[in-house]
Amino acid sequence: MAFALTALASAQTAASSQSDLEKVLDRLDQTAANFHTTEAAFVWNQYQKVVDESDQQKGRVYFRRIDKEIQMAADIAEPDKKYVLFTDNRIELYQPKIDQVTVYNTGKNRADFESFLVLGFGGRGHDLAKSFDVKYMGTENLGGLDTAKLDLVPKSEKVRNNFAHIVLWIDPARGVSVQQQLFEPSGDYRLAKYSEIKINEKIQDSVFKLKTTGKTKTVSPQG
Numbered sequence: 001m002a003f004a005l006t007a008l009a010s011a012q013t014a015a016s017s018q019s020d021l022e023k024v025l026d027r028l029d030q031t032a033a034n035f036h037t038t039e040a041a042f043v044w045n046q047y048q049k050v051v052d053e054s055d056q057q058k059g060r061v062y063f064r065r066i067d068k069e070i071q072m073a074a075d076i077a078e079p080d081k082k083y084v085l086f087t088d089n090r091i092e093l094y095q096p097k098i099d100q101v102t103v104y105n106t107g108k109n110r111a112d113f114e115s116f117l118v119l120g121f122g123g124r125g126h127d128l129a130k131s132f133d134v135k136y137m138g139t140e141n142l143g144g145l146d147t148a149k150l151d152l153v154p155k156s157e158k159v160r161n162n163f164a165h166i167v168l169w170i171d172p173a174r175g176v177s178v179q180q181q182l183f184e185p186s187g188d189y190r191l192a193k194y195s196e197i198k199i200n201e202k203i204q205d206s207v208f209k210l211k212t213t214g215k216t217k218t219v220s221p222q223g
Contacts, residue, residue: 021136024148024170028125031175035122037203038063038176040194042074049187061194062207063121070122073208083210094210101212103220119152120168120177131155132166140169142179148172161185174199 044057059076074084083094091104119128128134132152140149147169154160162184169179176199180192 017136024150024172025125027172027175032122032124035065036200038121039198039201039203041196043193045191047189062203064203065122071208085208085210087208092210094212099213099216101210101216101218103218119180120170128152142169145171145178147178
């Protein structure tokens with residue numbers, strides 16, 4: 001009898017968790033259906049386990065949908081001024097301090113890169129299940145906001161070699177991510193916190209263009 005009751009309770013808990021997960025994924029789907037732009041302030045912390053140190057970057061990030069393509073621009077203000085742009089199958093990093101643009105072509109990996117890019121920012125909730133095993137981890141209060149916590153494990157072994165798993169904290173009211181933590185197999189991780197989130201407000205086209213000079217050097221590690 002005790003075993004049967006335990007099994008029943010376990011089944012009910014699993015069913016409740018699945019129901020809660022579906023609600024979060026449905027909300028993300030709703031946001032994605034009406035998604036045009038998102039702007040937010042960010043704090044990115046990169047933790048390195050070997051040296052037990054963290055590097056922090058602060059700035060603003062912008063997303064917009066052009067046809068079926070998601071574009072991203074990040075204006076990093078601290079500690080050093082940098083701009084990151086993701087458009088047209090490539091990532092461009094501009095470092096004004098050395099007046100150099102480094103270009104990385106995503107090529108065949110664009111879909112993989114974009115799947116990470118739109119986590120909680122314009123991506124459909126049920127599309128997550130195509131690339132990740134998704135688990136509902138309950139709720140957690142972040143700065144007074146009750147968030148839904150999701151754990152994502154990449155289905156692709158190639159992707160798992162880079163990220164063992166990812167945790168998302170979703171604002172269920174707006175259907176956007178307010179915090180993300182990406183764990184590498186080494187124990188290193190990146191923790192991203194977002195605030196001042198603006199959804200579907202006008203973003204100037206100039207935001208998605210690098211503000212280079214006439215002397216800017218362009219390099220590409222991939223030749």
